[in-house]
Amino acid sequence: xxxxxxxxxxxxxxxxxxxxxxxxxxxxxxxxxxxxxxxxxxxxxxxxxxxxxxxxxxxxxxxxxxxxxxxxxxxxxxxxxxxxxxxxxxxxxxxxxxxxxxxxxxxxxxxxxxxxxxxxxxxxxxxxxxxxxxxxxxxxxxxxxxxxxxxxxxxxxxxxxxxxxxxxxxxxxxxxxxxxxxxxxxxxxxxx
Numbered sequence: 001x002x003x004x005x006x007x008x009x010x011x012x013x014x015x016x017x018x019x020x021x022x023x024x025x026x027x028x029x030x031x032x033x034x035x036x037x038x039x040x041x042x043x044x045x046x047x048x049x050x051x052x053x054x055x056x057x058x059x060x061x062x063x064x065x066x067x068x069x070x071x072x073x074x075x076x077x078x079x080x081x082x083x084x085x086x087x088x089x090x091x092x093x094x095x096x097x098x099x100x101x102x103x104x105x106x107x108x109x110x111x112x113x114x115x116x117x118x119x120x121x122x123x124x125x126x127x128x129x130x131x132x133x134x135x136x137x138x139x140x141x142x143x144x145x146x147x148x149x150x151x152x153x154x155x156x157x158x159x160x161x162x163x164x165x166x167x168x169x170x171x172x173x174x175x176x177x178x179x180x181x182x183x184x185x186x187x188x189x190x191x192x
Contacts, residue, residue: 007108011044012189018074019052019081019104020191026082027096033078040074048073051146051186052080053105054094061102062088067112067135067144067184077106105190107146109133112182120175124156127183136163137180143167147186 007015018035025032037045050073051065062084066076081104085094094102112135117123127134130151135144143166145159153159161171173179 005043007043007187007189011041012106014040015044015074015077015106016104016189016191018078019106022078022081023054023085023094023102023104024099026086027094027099032082035074035078037072037074040072044074045072047071048076049109050076050080051107051109052077052084053107053146053148054084055103055105056098056101061098062091062094064088065107065109067109069111073108103191105148105188107148107186107188110185112184115181115183117181123160123174123181127156127159127181129154129156129159131185132183133186134159134163135182135184136160136167136174137182138167138169138173138177141167141169146188148188 018033022032024030047069049066049069051063053060054062064083064087065080069076071079085102087093115123115126117126131147133144133147135142143163145153145163145166149162150159153162160174164173165171167173170176
């Protein structure tokens with residue numbers, strides 16, 4: 001049964017369709033489709049944050065999103081689909097001949113919650129492996145891993161160390177300094 005805050009199957013498929021159309025338009029240098037919010041369900045018009053992840057032959061090809069909601073979810077997905085294809089600094093921009101090989105995944109984020117902990121061991125105990133996305137903040141920098149990263153980095157110690165490296169800090173920063181930790185969950189879905 002669907003609650004007021006869950007996307008139904010058709011809403012998920014619609015977001016994936018919008019993401020694919022946005023990528024095709026961006027790669028072809030076409031103007032992005034104007035989205036008339038009145039044509040969408042209340043949950044898609046509500047402010048929401050998302051990440052759009054692109055894979056090609058099961059390998060990451062781009063991933064960009066927002067941690068905090070600042071626009072309607074449908075626009076957020078459209079914007080981040082384009083950004084994942086064209087602006088992820090880790091990859092060259094997606095080319096026309098790649099589009100058919102790219103699979104799109106959308107992750108809709110819940111609001112972040114601060115995680116209070118006293119020691120590194122306490123932190124490890126409080127993180128829900130395979131469930132929590134984790135955002136770390138320290139000295140004006142931040143980095144996040146979506147919950148899906150647990151599939152590739154299942155050990156919490158390595159997970160936090162890799163996250164510190166992603167932020168541009170020493171891998172053991174989380175063991176040696178009290179850093180800000182936030183957790184969130186996602187509803188993620190991908191093209192069939």
